[in-house]
Amino acid sequence: MHETDMTKALIVTIQDWWDAQPERPTIQKVHLIVGAFTCVEPASLQFAFDVQTQGTFLDGSELVIKDIPLVAHCHTCRADYTPDVGSQYACPTCNSPMEDIRSGRELKIDRLECVAA
Amino acid sequence: MERLYKRGPLPPAPLPLAFIPMHQTFDAAIEMNLLHANQRGADHNRAHFDEWGITCINLMSSPGAGKTQLLESTLKGLEPDLNIAVIEGDMTTELDADRLRQYGVPVIAINTGRSCHLDSKMVAGGIHQLQHSHEPTTLDLVVVENVGNLVCPAEFEVGEHAKVALLSVTEGEDKPLKYPVMFREADCLLITKTDLAPYLDVDLDRIEANVRQINPDVAIFRVSAKTGTGLTAWFEWVQQTVMNQTNRLQLTV
Ligand SMILES: Nc1nc2c(ncn2[C@@H]2O[C@H](COP(=O)(O)OP(=O)(O)OP(=O)(O)O)[C@@H](O)[C@H]2O)c(=O)[nH]1
Ligand SMILES: [Mg+2]
Ligand SMILES: [Zn+2]
Ligand SMILES: [Zn+2]
Ligand SMILES: [Zn+2]
Numbered sequence: 001m002h003e004t005d006m007t008k009a010l011i012v013t014i015q016d017w018w019d020a021q022p023e024r025p026t027i028q029k030v031h032l033i034v035g036a037f038t039c040v041e042p043a044s045l046q047f048a049f050d051v052q053t054q055g056t057f058l059d060g061s062e063l064v065i066k067d068i069p070l071v072a073h074c075h076t077c078r079a080d081y082t083p084d085v086g087s088q089y090a091c092p093t094c095n096s097p098m099e100d101i102r103s104g105r106e107l108k109i110d111r112l113e114c115v116a117a
Numbered sequence: 118m119e120r121l122y123k124r125g126p127l128p129p130a131p132l133p134l135a136f137i138p139m140h141q142t143f144d145a146a147i148e149m150n151l152l153h154a155n156q157r158g159a160d161h162n163r164a165h166f167d168e169w170g171i172t173c174i175n176l177m178s179s180p181g182a183g184k185t186q187l188l189e190s191t192l193k194g195l196e197p198d199l200n201i202a203v204i205e206g207d208m209t210t211e212l213d214a215d216r217l218r219q220y221g222v223p224v225i226a227i228n229t230g231r232s233c234h235l236d237s238k239m240v241a242g243g244i245h246q247l248q249h250s251h252e253p254t255t256l257d258l259v260v261v262e263n264v265g266n267l268v269c270p271a272e273f274e275v276g277e278h279a280k281v282a283l284l285s286v287t288e289g290e291d292k293p294l295k296y297p298v299m300f301r302e303a304d305c306l307l308i309t310k311t312d313l314a315p316y317l318d319v320d321l322d323r324i325e326a327n328v329r330q331i332n333p334d335v336a337i338f339r340v341s342a343k344t345g346t347g348l349t350a351w352f353e354w355v356q357q358t359v360m361n362q363t364n365r366l367q368l369t370v
Contacts, residue, residue: 002232002233002234002269002272002273005232005236006151006152009151009152009153009154009155010151012154013147013149013151013153014147017145017147025143028142032151037297037298037301038272038298039268039269039271039272039298040151085297086294086295087294088294088330089294089297089330089331090330097329097330097331097332097333098301098330098331098332098333099333107150107151107152107272108148108149108150108151109147109148109149109151110146110147110148111144111145111146111147111148112144112145112147113142113144114142114143114144114145115140115141115142116140116141116142116143
């Protein structure tokens with residue numbers, strides 16, 4: 001699945017950063033931010049990461065995924081709400097459709113936890 | 118000597134070696150989107166389309182919802198008015214590419230391997246091929262038929278100006294709720310195979326309502342590529358989209 005491709009992109013990005021460091025640190029943890037309203041399955045990502053980092057400079061480093069819930073904003077109610085992903089997206093108070101998404105679309109590498117070489 | 122020392126702050130005494138932490142830990146902020154590279158490639162593709170005055174539509178659905186069949190009807194219905202090319206991204210559809218070539222339009226089949234979606238790099242290959250084998254400036258519209266998959270094609274831009282999602286009446290009313298990202302991202306939704314609706318226990322209004330919860334602005338058409346019902350409205354939407362895109366380009370030139 002595409003989690004394999006995503007992981008490849010993730011590794012390449014980290015590799016670029018790592019190669020640019022004067023002294024190559026050991027990367028202990030890779031922190032990702034993954035929104036609930038994306039096509040990414042955190043468990044598949046975790047699995048792909050463990051497989052694809054074997055024998056590389058990232059071998060043994062841990063992937064830490066922070067899940068971000070889907071939060072929408074209702075203009076009628078002037079309030080944020082949390083849709084029930086999979087069954088209900090309209091505002092639970094006034095039934096307006098989901099217009100603005102406040103969070104849940106994130107798919108990014110946040111930071112790396114390193115140990116100096 | 119003593120007085121001198123008292124004037125400024127004392128220089129820090131070097132720590133005995135034992136106190137230097139051997140393994141200093143630190144955080145490196147990266148803050149980069151995982152889809153960054155794909156996004157950049159999509160921008161590259163879009164720049165080509167804009168340069169040639171082409172509108173690009175990305176056609177997406179689950180396997181078998183009727184993308185190729187719809188394309189056949191669309192080529193038949195629109196080719197007199199628009200010059201169209203197809204980038205055929207479905208692995209299993211060397212057959213589909215041949216089906217479409219009968220209409221006399223350029224069809225570029227790209228090998229997607231086992232990928233579950235098209236990415237911008239694969240489509241770039243198709244675009245460059247189109248550039249070499251045909252005169253791209255004569256084209257008005259390029260339709261990309263994506264890999265049959267309801268989950269991720271919506272997340273991987275290929276350089277399109279509009280996303281069109283198909284949902285056939287046989288798939289069930291709840292699909293938009295279960296695969297919301299695609300229906301959120303779509304500019305146009307086609308409910309396909311409506312000729313089959315009488316034989317099924319399916320409520321088309323229900324499908325529309327479910328999609329509208331997620332995407333209130335999407336244009337929705339009910340079509341049957343088999344009988345031709347509803348296709349005129351879809352053709353008009355395509356022509357309007359091409360016209361809007363052409364006007365937008367002229368404004369920015
Ligand atoms: N009854 C009916 N059948 C249709 C219609 N459109 C497509 N089909 C049938 O649905 C099947 C799949 O159609 P395709 O056009 O190949 O679907 P697709 O989305 O391109 O499929 P993949 O490329 O494999 O994902 C074929 O057997 C078509 O004949 C329609 O409007 N009505
Ligand atoms: Mg097809
Ligand atoms: Zn995918
Ligand atoms: Zn509300
Ligand atoms: Zn190029």
